[in-house]
Amino acid sequence: MGLLDGLAGQALKGLMSGQGGDMAKWTSGIQSLLSSVGGVDGAVKAFQANGLEKVIASWTGGSSPLPINADQIKKVFGNPAIQQLAGQVGLTPETVLPKLAEFLPKVVAMLSQGQGGAGGLLGKAMGFLGK
Numbered sequence: 001m002g003l004l005d006g007l008a009g010q011a012l013k014g015l016m017s018g019q020g021g022d023m024a025k026w027t028s029g030i031q032s033l034l035s036s037v038g039g040v041d042g043a044v045k046a047f048q049a050n051g052l053e054k055v056i057a058s059w060t061g062g063s064s065p066l067p068i069n070a071d072q073i074k075k076v077f078g079n080p081a082i083q084q085l086a087g088q089v090g091l092t093p094e095t096v097l098p099k100l101a102e103f104l105p106k107v108v109a110m111l112s113q114g115q116g117g118a119g120g121l122l123g124k125a126m127g128f129l130g131k
Contacts, residue, residue, distance in 0.1 A: 022089065029088035030100075030107070036081040040108075046076045059108040068104065070097035 037046045047056035050072070058066040074082055074097070085100075086093045 025089045026099075029085040030103070032088065033077055033081050033085050033100075036084070037077060043076070043108075050075045052076065056108065059105045065105040065109060068101050070094075070101065073097055073100050073104070 034040055034043055037043050044056055047053060052068070052072060052075075055066045055068055055072070058064065079093075082093050082096065082100075086096045089096060
């Protein structure tokens with residue numbers, strides 16, 4: 001995994017602390033989910049390819065993050081990756097999807113704002129991809 005993928009794991013650990021559940025499994029699972037589409041950069045491209053460029057841009061642009069729903073998450077990552085994540089964390093896909101809808105915008109926003117030393121690399125990548 002690349003630098004941004006590692007930072008996503010750090011961001012997720014911060015978000016998941018105090019949330020209950022097995023944080024290590026969630027962190028590993030979301031890193032695997034991101035890897036299934038080529039890491040954080042691949043996730044950005046997958047969002048764009050699935051017509052969700054406004055959603056991902058809202059997460060990286062510092063404005064109010066647009067929500068994402070279960071169907072959109074499945075569209076971006078695919079059912080097999082969601083099933084794998086559910087298996088890793090020991091939950092059903094129906095239980096995992098709402099949590100992903102809650103945490104993905106926060107993880108991406110943290111990375112794009114330079115939290116954890118990312119230096120805004122995801123935001124820069126979004127700007128480059130938008131050109």
